[in-house]
Amino acid sequence: MSDATTTDLYEVTMALSYLHEGMTQPATFSCFVRELPPQRGFLIAAGAETVLDFLSGFTVGHADVEVFAEALQRPARDLAPLLGMRFTGEVRAVPEGRVVLAGEPLLEITAPLPQAQLVESFVLNHLTHQTAIASKCIRCVLAARGRSVVDFSLRRTHGTAAALQVARLGAMTGFAGTSNVAAAHAEDLPAVGTMAHSYIEAFEDEEAAFTAFALCHPGPVTLLVDTYDTESGVAAAARVLNGLGRGDGSAIRLDSGDLAELAVRARSILDNAGLPQVRIVASGGLDECAVHDLARAGAPIDVYAVGTRVGVSADAPSLDSAYKLVAYDGRPVMKLSSAKMTAPGRKQVFRRPGCHDVIGLADEPLPAGSTPLLETLMSGGVRSTPRGRLADARRRVVADVAELPATARYIRSPHPVRPRVSKRLSALTDRVRRRIEREVLAPFGSHS
Amino acid sequence: MSDATTTDLYEVTMALSYLHEGMTQPATFSCFVRELPPQRGFLIAAGAETVLDFLSGFTVGHADVEVFAEALQRPARDLAPLLGMRFTGEVRAVPEGRVVLAGEPLLEITAPLPQAQLVESFVLNHLTHQTAIASKCIRCVLAARGRSVVDFSLRRTHGTAAALQVARLGAMTGFAGTSNVAAAHAEDLPAVGTMAHSYIEAFEDEEAAFTAFALCHPGPVTLLVDTYDTESGVAAAARVLNGLGRGDGSAIRLDSGDLAELAVRARSILDNAGLPQVRIVASGGLDECAVHDLARAGAPIDVYAVGTRVGVSADAPSLDSAYKLVAYDGRPVMKLSSAKMTAPGRKQVFRRPGCHDVIGLADEPLPAGSTPLLETLMSGGVRSTPRGRLADARRRVVADVAELPATARYIRSPHPVRPRVSKRLSALTDRVRRRIEREVLAPFGSHS
Numbered sequence: 018m019s020d021a022t023t024t025d026l027y028e029v030t031m032a033l034s035y036l037h038e039g040m041t042q043p044a045t046f047s048c049f050v051r052e053l054p055p056q057r058g059f060l061i062a063a064g065a066e067t068v069l070d071f072l073s074g075f076t077v078g079h080a081d082v083e084v085f086a087e088a089l090q091r092p093a094r095d096l097a098p099l100l101g102m103r104f105t106g107e108v109r110a111v112p113e114g115r116v117v118l119a120g121e122p123l124l125e126i127t128a129p130l131p132q133a134q135l136v137e138s139f140v141l142n143h144l145t146h147q148t149a150i151a152s153k154c155i156r157c158v159l160a161a162r163g164r165s166v167v168d169f170s171l172r173r174t175h176g177t178a179a180a181l182q183v184a185r186l187g188a189m190t191g192f193a194g195t196s197n198v199a200a201a202h203a204e205d206l207p208a209v210g211t212m213a214h215s216y217i218e219a220f221e222d223e224e225a226a227f228t229a230f231a232l233c234h235p236g237p238v239t240l241l242v243d244t245y246d247t248e249s250g251v252a253a254a255a256r257v258l259n260g261l262g263r264g265d266g267s268a269i270r271l272d273s274g275d276l277a278e279l280a281v282r283a284r285s286i287l288d289n290a291g292l293p294q295v296r297i298v299a300s301g302g303l304d305e306c307a308v309h310d311l312a313r314a315g316a317p318i319d320v321y322a323v324g325t326r327v328g329v330s331a332d333a334p335s336l337d338s339a340y341k342l343v344a345y346d347g348r349p350v351m352k353l354s355s356a357k358m359t360a361p362g363r364k365q366v367f368r369r370p371g372c373h374d375v376i377g378l379a380d381e382p383l384p385a386g387s388t389p390l391l392e393t394l395m396s397g398g399v400r401s402t403p404r405g406r407l408a409d410a411r412r413r414v415v416a417d418v419a420e421l422p423a424t425a426r427y428i429r430s431p432h433p434v435r436p437r438v439s440k441r442l443s444a445l446t447d448r449v450r451r452r453i454e455r456e457v458l459a460p461f462g463s464h465s
Numbered sequence: 466m467s468d469a470t471t472t473d474l475y476e477v478t479m480a481l482s483y484l485h486e487g488m489t490q491p492a493t494f495s496c497f498v499r500e501l502p503p504q505r506g507f508l509i510a511a512g513a514e515t516v517l518d519f520l521s522g523f524t525v526g527h528a529d530v531e532v533f534a535e536a537l538q539r540p541a542r543d544l545a546p547l548l549g550m551r552f553t554g555e556v557r558a559v560p561e562g563r564v565v566l567a568g569e570p571l572l573e574i575t576a577p578l579p580q581a582q583l584v585e586s587f588v589l590n591h592l593t594h595q596t597a598i599a600s601k602c603i604r605c606v607l608a609a610r611g612r613s614v615v616d617f618s619l620r621r622t623h624g625t626a627a628a629l630q631v632a633r634l635g636a637m638t639g640f641a642g643t644s645n646v647a648a649a650h651a652e653d654l655p656a657v658g659t660m661a662h663s664y665i666e667a668f669e670d671e672e673a674a675f676t677a678f679a680l681c682h683p684g685p686v687t688l689l690v691d692t693y694d695t696e697s698g699v700a701a702a703a704r705v706l707n708g709l710g711r712g713d714g715s716a717i718r719l720d721s722g723d724l725a726e727l728a729v730r731a732r733s734i735l736d737n738a739g740l741p742q743v744r745i746v747a748s749g750g751l752d753e754c755a756v757h758d759l760a761r762a763g764a765p766i767d768v769y770a771v772g773t774r775v776g777v778s779a780d781a782p783s784l785d786s787a788y789k790l791v792a793y794d795g796r797p798v799m800k801l802s803s804a805k806m807t808a809p810g811r812k813q814v815f816r817r818p819g820c821h822d823v824i825g826l827a828d829e830p831l832p833a834g835s836t837p838l839l840e841t842l843m844s845g846g847v848r849s850t851p852r853g854r855l856a857d858a859r860r861r862v863v864a865d866v867a868e869l870p871a872t873a874r875y876i877r878s879p880h881p882v883r884p885r886v887s888k889r890l891s892a893l894t895d896r897v898r899r900r901i902e903r904e905v906l907a908p909f910g911s912h913s
Contacts, residue, residue, distance in 0.1 A: 018647070023628075024619075025617070025620065026645075027664075028658075028679075029658070031663075031681075033681055037677070038681075084646060085646065088646045088649050089682075089684075090684065138645075140619050143624065145621050170474050171472070173590060173783045175598075175622065175630075176626045177626075178625075179627055180471075197472075198472050199466070199472070200470070201469065202466065202536065209474060210473055210474030212478065213585075213788075215494070218790055219492070227480055230479075230482050232485075233478075236537075328785050335776075335777050345667050348662075370867050
């Protein structure tokens with residue numbers, strides 16, 4: 018059984034029905050975030066690489082058909098039309114690390130309708146999760162005002178697979194390292210770490226614990242100083258670091274209490290002990306707002322270790338994302354009901370400097386001074402470009418975020434940047450809406 | 466490289482230091498949730514099975530040592546003491562599906578200190594995530610007042626591995642099915658599904674779409690009726706179901722608008738069409754609060770499909786969980802600093818009917834009329850009992866939740882049940898606190 022079974026059942030029933038009806042013409046689905054969460058001024062696109070890996074390997078095998086049949090309580094032969102299906106379509110997407118705004122397509126898939134349908138759940142899941150996390154992480158980096166941010170989230174993400182993404186996306190947005198060893202290996206990131214309170218408790222006293230740790234680990238060490246009394250802990254750390262001549266590259270970590278005040282006192286104790294080079298790491302329930310307050314207050318903290326709240330994007334653990342059919346067999350389509358109207362047609366985003374974006378149609382001429390945001394990353398089911406490198410995505414983050422209005426980067430109450438809609442897309446939307454109202458709704462009488 | 470590398474770097478440095486110091490005596494770590502999130506009156510224990518699977522297979526192999534060495538930028542030979550480490554300890558845990566309260570151990574590990582340390586990150590991650598999700602899911606079941614709840618969360622969980630857990634934990638707490646095909650297969654759950662708005666849009670009109678779907682799928686079908694105009698959609702669904710004689714077992718789905726009002730109108734249209742047996746499924750951003758309001762209002766909804774908000778436990782995407790050293794080499798230990806005091810010693814929870822719990826010491830005699838909550842699930846690194854079955858966990862949920870005070874089950878502003886602490890545990894806590902203050906803190910002067 019393959020990743021093809023990681024799907025909502027309705028994708029299977031719809032795909033089967035499309036095959037049954039001979040509806041295998043190309044369809045375009047657009048994946049976008051309708052509205053930003055309250056504390057987001059912009060998003061960082063992420064997840065396209067996972068999606069491309071999935072689509073590259075997508076095949077419905079015998080075991081998958083058996084699983085589909087079991088789910089539908091039908092004989093496997095009824096599912097035979099799905100057997101052997103591969104993804105042969107096109108993917109146009111915003112490369113990972115770029116700034117995206119509400120309503121802008123993160124990714125568009127054009128493929129025979131049953132294929133484009135069957136991949137929906139997986140595609141939407143990973144684009145949503147990864148974009149949510151990257152968009153949370155960048156806020157920590159901005160809040161830290163040039164000080165380092167590292168990822169300590171492994172212990173409380175939604176499973177350990179999610180933690181791997183948090184480490185990767187943290188690095189993409191500018192984190193300096195991760196505590197997650199498997200992620201550091203997988204993504205070639207600096208691994209960082211200190212010690213736990215339990216380590217200190219396992220020794221007779223703090224000084225014994227610090228000494229044992231330093232003797233076992235010959236490089237720079239980070240000593241946790243708040244197990245009993247923070248100032249006493251800093252003094253003990255200073256004695257051990259001085260005694261062993263191990264100040265260079267080393268650090269102390271504060272994990273509780275009034276971090277701003279304790280950092281000032283710790284800095285003073287370290288400086289007075291002749292250890293101005295020893296850095297201060299702060300942790301303990303930090304998110305971008307806490308980092309913002311500490312950095313603004315001028316707390317002498319060198320490294321912010323963020324964990325749970327960032328790893329689960331606590332204030333916005335999901336995004337209002339959608340995967341919507343926008344064209345079928347050359348005909349633009351749209352959803353009209355309730356508040357969830359979607360604009361029809363294959364799209365492109367035209368960006369002028371300053372993140373002045375216009376959402377238009379893919380076949381519109383490029384407006385002067387604009388660059389297109391979506392790139393063709395897969396054609397005929399095969400990647401058109403090499404696998405994206407994290408370093409390139411990180412460069413895109415830096416370049417794009419620098420272009421944003423300062424108000425969009427605010428940590429508290431950011432002003433979201435709003436894209437405009439091109440004249441052609443507006444006109445097409447009006448035309449399709451009128452057609453639907455005429456052809457589909459009119460027979461049932463008027464509606465609001 | 467194995468799951469052993471799914472660890473925070475500090476677990477590795479601490480484990481290595483413990484081996485270096487010869488500190489390999491048995492240590493007990495206790496995993497518990499300090500405080501409940503605001504909208505929780507209790508928790509449902511989950512994650513122990515994943516933890517037992519992990520510990521059963523835990524081995525530090527050559528590839529793992531290479532990864533550790535890379536993370537520490539040290540030669541692999543320095544990490545040799547970790548090579549071949551297996552988990553040989555004891556696990557006492559609350560079986561999955563039982564009600565647990567703030568401060569009660571979910572799981573305690575007793576093992577040689579380096580082992581107990583090295584497994585921390587993985588253990589804490591899965592216990593926290595799964596307990597958070599199970600505790601969210603049970604609220605949906607309670608809110609639905611006997612109507613069915615199903616899981617539609619796959620598209621927006623934190624990765625697709627997380628979705629598998631949501632489906633499993635939903636079923637554990639009483640969900641009737643999941644849309645997630647892979648999860649339905651893995652956990653032997655009913656797979657459920659309908660169709661998307663895009664399916665309707667791909668046809669000339671709703672009636673054509675419904676007809677095509679019903680012809681392709683001979684069993685009961687669920688028709689999505691709100692793509693254009695909901696009442697027209699219900700009428701079209703009724704015509705198709707009647708025309709094909711397919712009312713039995715079938716349903717319609719409402720996914721937008723005022724669900725309470727639309728359900729009443731849909732029920733009336735269906736009843737008037739001679740289809741009283743056709744059920745109504747509601748979906749669209751539902752969580753336990755929305756379900757509660759609809760069920761209380763008497764909306765004629767038969768099935769609540771919950772998705773994103775439940776799959777990410779949106780109001781409480783993580784728990785304030787901890788993995789704390791409580792004993793080492795026969796000596797009870799505790800953390801004293803700041804607000805995060807932990808009680809020392811290996812523990813047991815004594816439960817009297819009505820979830821009147823007392824947190825005591827593992828070696829206390831069982832108080833009359835009480836049953837112990839933690840069971841020995843692993844000894845000497847080997848499971849003491851067969852792998853827990855989901856059906857058994859589900860029975861435990863039903864039995865335990867029925868014992869809770871009604872106020873703990875409130876959907877809005879529940880009153881958390883608070884466990885008491887046994888006299889012996891209180892006395893031990895006082896004794897250990899005094900010892901720490903005397904031995905460790907006194908040399909540095911008094912502190913608050």
